[in-house]
Amino acid sequence: MIKHHPTFELLKSFVDGELPASLSAGIAIHADMCPTCQHQIAQLTEQVAEANFEFEETFLDRFIVDEGEDIADMPAISFEQMIDNITSTDELVEPEVKTPKQVTFNEQSYVLPTALNNMQFSKTANIGKLSRARIQLDEDEIHTSLLHIAPGGGVPEHTHKGFELTLLLEGSFDDENGHYEKGDFIMLSGDHQHHPVSTEGCLCYTVANDALHFTQGINKLLNPIGSFIY
Amino acid sequence: MQTNLLCTKTNAKSIKMSNEIDHAQLCLKLNAVAQKRDKQAFTVLFKFFAPKILRIARGKFPNEAQANEVVQETMSNVWRKAHLFNADKGAATTWVYTVMRNVTFDMLRKIKGNKEDNLSDDIWPIAESMVSEDDCYDDHLAQDNLLNVIDSLPEAQREVVKGFYFMEMSQEQLAIKLNLPLGTIKSRLRLALAKLKVQLGEDHD
Numbered sequence: 213m214i215k216h217h218p219t220f221e222l223l224k225s226f227v228d229g230e231l232p233a234s235l236s237a238g239i240a241i242h243a244d245m246c247p248t249c250q251h252q253i254a255q256l257t258e259q260v261a262e263a264n265f266e267f268e269e270t271f272l273d274r275f276i277v278d279e280g281e282d283i284a285d286m287p288a289i290s291f292e293q294m295i296d297n298i299t300s301t302d303e304l305v306e307p308e309v310k311t312p313k314q315v316t317f318n319e320q321s322y323v324l325p326t327a328l329n330n331m332q333f334s335k336t337a338n339i340g341k342l343s344r345a346r347i348q349l350d351e352d353e354i355h356t357s358l359l360h361i362a363p364g365g366g367v368p369e370h371t372h373k374g375f376e377l378t379l380l381l382e383g384s385f386d387d388e389n390g391h392y393e394k395g396d397f398i399m400l401s402g403d404h405q406h407h408p409v410s411t412e413g414c415l416c417y418t419v420a421n422d423a424l425h426f427t428q429g430i431n432k433l434l435n436p437i438g439s440f441i442y
Numbered sequence: 443m444q445t446n447l448l449c450t451k452t453n454a455k456s457i458k459m460s461n462e463i464d465h466a467q468l469c470l471k472l473n474a475v476a477q478k479r480d481k482q483a484f485t486v487l488f489k490f491f492a493p494k495i496l497r498i499a500r501g502k503f504p505n506e507a508q509a510n511e512v513v514q515e516t517m518s519n520v521w522r523k524a525h526l527f528n529a530d531k532g533a534a535t536t537w538v539y540t541v542m543r544n545v546t547f548d549m550l551r552k553i554k555g556n557k558e559d560n561l562s563d564d565i566w567p568i569a570e571s572m573v574s575e576d577d578c579y580d581d582h583l584a585q586d587n588l589l590n591v592i593d594s595l596p597e598a599q600r601e602v603v604k605g606f607y608f609m610e611m612s613q614e615q616l617a618i619k620l621n622l623p624l625g626t627i628k629s630r631l632r633l634a635l636a637k638l639k640v641q642l643g644e645d646h647d
């Protein structure tokens with residue numbers, strides 16, 4: 213059962229379309245597996261839509277005194293022309309049929325969530341029981357990947373300076389805070405330390421905005437490869 | 443059978459300080475566009491939505507041409523994809539909002555990252571963007587209804603929360619519009635959010 217969900221603030225920003233693609237996709241994937249969040253997103257969307265399209269006259273008149281300019285009257289854009297232009301064709305657009313992508317890790321193939329359909333993946337890199345395929349979203353310091361942990365593998369204890377999202381797509385893992393299963397949305401901030409281990413193996417969608425920083429003993433030697441994993 | 447029976451009202455409670463949206467009317471027009479390619483109906487929708495979309499887009503795109511493009515793209519999708527709207531699943535406003543948000547998201551990504559991958563429809567599929575009103579979650583989530591919770595806030599906090607979350611005004615803008623010190627806006631917002639979190643049952647870790 214899913215126990216870890218995005219916060220209310222994240223869901224709200226998701227609905228507003230204000231999160232980067234990496235995190236938006238993460239929330240969409242989680243919501244596909246989590247009826248509770250799906251429902252909350254539907255409600256939020258309805259309310260934000262209502263507010264966006266309703267406030268115009270009254271709320272705006274009360275609060276926004278924008279040098280008295282009325283956007284509807286501005287000459288820069290001709291609504292009549294736009295209407296003619298748009299309705300000049302009667303063609304309907306059918307939604308594209310979505311065929312989910314598949315990936316193979318450790319000789320096992322996985323069907324990926326449709327939210328990742330149009331994303332480009334780099335070649336898989338392997339280190340021990342970890343395999344990682346970077347997803348090319350080009351969001352500056354934010355790195356998005358598929359991370360596969362083979363049975364018995366794990367990520368050495370580490371912290372990170374920014375945030376780290378781990379979304380379990382298949383399988384399960386454990387860390388000092390508990391047990392995580394398919395669908396769990398685990399968002400950690402820089403002050404958390406953890407050491408995930410996967411007995412049965414797992415596939416995760418990960419988003420992080422900085423390299424990992426290994427904290428313990430000999431693992432500190434791993435710091436140069438911290439950026440490998442996330 | 444009356445056609446407007448096919449149009450469900452939005453679940454969202456109307457926000458008291460504003461005009462009610464005529465949801466049944468918008469829904470009928472959207473269906474007329476879908477089924478009859480009705481240009482008059484589209485014009486009604488256009489006049490209702492376009493100025494609002496333009497205002498919202500101007501908040502997100504400093505460039506006027508880009509804001510106009512959001513209106514053009516959104517309304518064009520409304521015309522060409524109206525048949526994907528399902529009145530059983532929610533209000534026309536929700537559907538149009540989804541179309542607008544997706545257009546905006548893809549455009550921002552194109553401008554900022556120079557990426558033309560149009561991911562929005564994979565993230566928020568417009569054909570299935572709404573959850574049915576009669577699904578089993580309604581009952582026990584009824585009290586989670588965000589607007590009910592917001593409406594239970596003291597007036598001063600409610601105003602700030604609505605401005606901040608629904609109008610997407612900055613704290614600074616709100617301070618000016620409400621003629622209050624910035625500190626007051628911040629503390630009202632903080633108090634209100636704390637209450638919302640408790641009432642929405644979010645677990646703190």
Ligand SMILES: [Zn+2]
Pocket residue numbers: 214216217218242243246248249250
């Ligand atoms: Zn959830």
